[in-house]
Amino acid sequence: MLSGPSEFCVIQIMKLFKYTTYSTGLKILLEKKFRYTQPICFNDPFELYPIIEDFFTGEQLDEMLDVVTQSPYLEEAFKNTIDGEYNKLNEFQKTIVSYDQYYSFMKTGIQKELERRNVPIKKMVRDNIENNTNDFASVMNIEYHKLINSIIGILSLSKINDSILMWSHYCNSHTGIVLKITADKSYLEYLDEVNYPESNERPRIKLSKRDYSPQESIDAYKRIFFSKSTDWSYENEFRDHKPLINGFNTNLNDEAGFPIILFDFPDEIIEGVIFGFRVSDDKILDFMDKTENFSKKISYEKAFLDQEKYELNIRGISKVE
Numbered sequence: 001m002l003s004g005p006s007e008f009c010v011i012q013i014m015k016l017f018k019y020t021t022y023s024t025g026l027k028i029l030l031e032k033k034f035r036y037t038q039p040i041c042f043n044d045p046f047e048l049y050p051i052i053e054d055f056f057t058g059e060q061l062d063e064m065l066d067v068v069t070q071s072p073y074l075e076e077a078f079k080n081t082i083d084g085e086y087n088k089l090n091e092f093q094k095t096i097v098s099y100d101q102y103y104s105f106m107k108t109g110i111q112k113e114l115e116r117r118n119v120p121i122k123k124m125v126r127d128n129i130e131n132n133t134n135d136f137a138s139v140m141n142i143e144y145h146k147l148i149n150s151i152i153g154i155l156s157l158s159k160i161n162d163s164i165l166m167w168s169h170y171c172n173s174h175t176g177i178v179l180k181i182t183a184d185k186s187y188l189e190y191l192d193e194v195n196y197p198e199s200n201e202r203p204r205i206k207l208s209k210r211d212y213s214p215q216e217s218i219d220a221y222k223r224i225f226f227s228k229s230t231d232w233s234y235e236n237e238f239r240d241h242k243p244l245i246n247g248f249n250t251n252l253n254d255e256a257g258f259p260i261i262l263f264d265f266p267d268e269i270i271e272g273v274i275f276g277f278r279v280s281d282d283k284i285l286d287f288m289d290k291t292e293n294f295s296k297k298i299s300y301e302k303a304f305l306d307q308e309k310y311e312l313n314i315r316g317i318s319k320v321e
Contacts, residue, residue, distance in 0.1 A: 014159075014182075014183040015159075015180055015181065015182060015183070015271065016157040016158065016159055016180075016181045016182075016183050016238050017157060017158050017159070017160065017161040017178045017179065017180060017181065017274075018034075018155075018156075018157055018158075018178065018179040018181060019158065019163075019166045019167065019169075019170035019171050019176070019178050020170060020171065020176055020177060020178070020179065021170075021171060021172045021175075021176040021177075022172070022175060022176050022177055022276075022279065022283065022287070024176075025176065025177040025179060025273065026287060026290060026291070028179065029179075029270065029273075029291050029294060030290065030291070031262070032264060032265060032267065033248070033262040033263060033264055033265065034155050034262065034263055034265055035153075035155075035260055035261065035262055035263075036153025036154060036155050036240075036241065036242050036244065036247060036261055036262075036263055037153055037154055037155075037156075038149045038150075038152070038153060038154075038244075038258045039148060039149055039152065039154060040145070040149045040256070040258070041254060041256050041258055042154075042156075043169075044228060044229070044232060046202060046228070046229060047228075048145070048148050048149075048152070048154075048224060048225065049141075049145055049202070050202060050203040050204060050205045050223065050224050051141070051202050051203070051204045051205070052141050052144050052205055053204055053205070053206060079103075081106075082102070082103050082106045082107060085102075085106065086099055086102050086103070086106075089102075149258070150244075151243060151244055151245070152241050152242075152243065152244065153241065153242055153243075153244045153247065153261055153263075154239050154240070154241045155188070155239060155240045155241070155242075155263075156235075156237055156239050157181065157191075157237065157238045157239065157240075158235055158236050158237055158238065159193075159236045159238060160236050161178050161180070161274055161314055162303065162311065162312040162313075162314055163234065163235070163236075164310070164311075164312060165234060166234075166235060167276055167303065167312065171276050172276075173278065174276035174277050174278040174279075174303070175276050175278045175279055176276050176279075177273050177274060177275055177276065177279070177287075178273070178274040178276075179270060179272075179273060179274075180270070180271040180272040180273070180274065180299070180301075181269050181270060181271065182268070182269045182270075182271055183238070184266070184268070184269045187265060187266055187269055188240040188269075189240065189242075190225075190240050190241050190242070191238060191239070191240040192222070192225075192226050192238065192239070192240075193226065193237075193238050194226050194227070194228055194232075194235075194237040194238065194239060195222070195226055195227050195228075196227075196228055196229065196230045196232065196233040197227060197230070198230065200229055200230050202227075203220075203223035203224055203227050205220060205223075205224065225239075225241060226239065242263060244259075244261045246263070247261035247262055247263045248261065248262045248263070248264075249261055250262060267294065267295040267296050268296060270294070270296070270298055271298065271299065272298045272299030272300060272301060273287070273291075273298060273299070273300055273301070274300075274301045274302065274303060274314055275287070275300070275301070275302045275303070275317075276302075276303055277302065277303045277304055277305055277312065279302070284300070284302070284317070285319065288300060288319050299316065300316070300317050300318065300319075301314050301315060301316050301317060302314070302315060302317050
């Protein structure tokens, strides 16, 4: 059985909270691993999605074109273009002309057209980029977002434990748990508070700029990784991020198709567990039994409905033999 509310001490060390479902919270404690999640899997479609602008200076663009207009890059460009055109043919047309025949014919035609125009390939590519700036910017922004989602994972925490909305959204309608965590910077190396700018403007990054001062680099980094719309300010979020390559790949994908990457955490950062007010006593006792061998003693609390206000009250509970 469970005893009633008890008093608990407030320790003057920063505590943060991880909202999650019952089953995921139990798994976190038993395996001692957190998932660091790709930004695209979050609810916010603007997550780590700054506006990329000023991609290259004229000199930088020339240097890039010197590389990409040389073989084998040019050969790959020929192939991609011709493959796309061949795939547009219907099945009957493909029985008349084989892929090899089509490729040879098209490549020869493209080369002769370039000779006829007597315009260097580098200039043609450059003109195409400059004449299609908006399309180029759109592609580059999309590719940047893909890159970020392939290399970075985020652990989202909050500085509050009694948000009715977050208990609803992230804890399966108050049937989940919240983990109480000590903000240990030796583990949460890049932990910082999320900013919700009143302007509600997305951060802008100039890729062409190479001479950032140390402070400018820090400011740009914080704008990208720790800025969100004011719509999310109720979450009072702190977050840490890690390179996914350093984590443990479970070889499992989530519902969005992204790999689940886990990171070990030291036992001492877990302070306790808060159960949602809709978690039954039986499930609480089962959770306590399964985590009683956790390497350190952790506290157990539960959210209760306030009798007067639209608030949750967090109170200590204990197992009575």
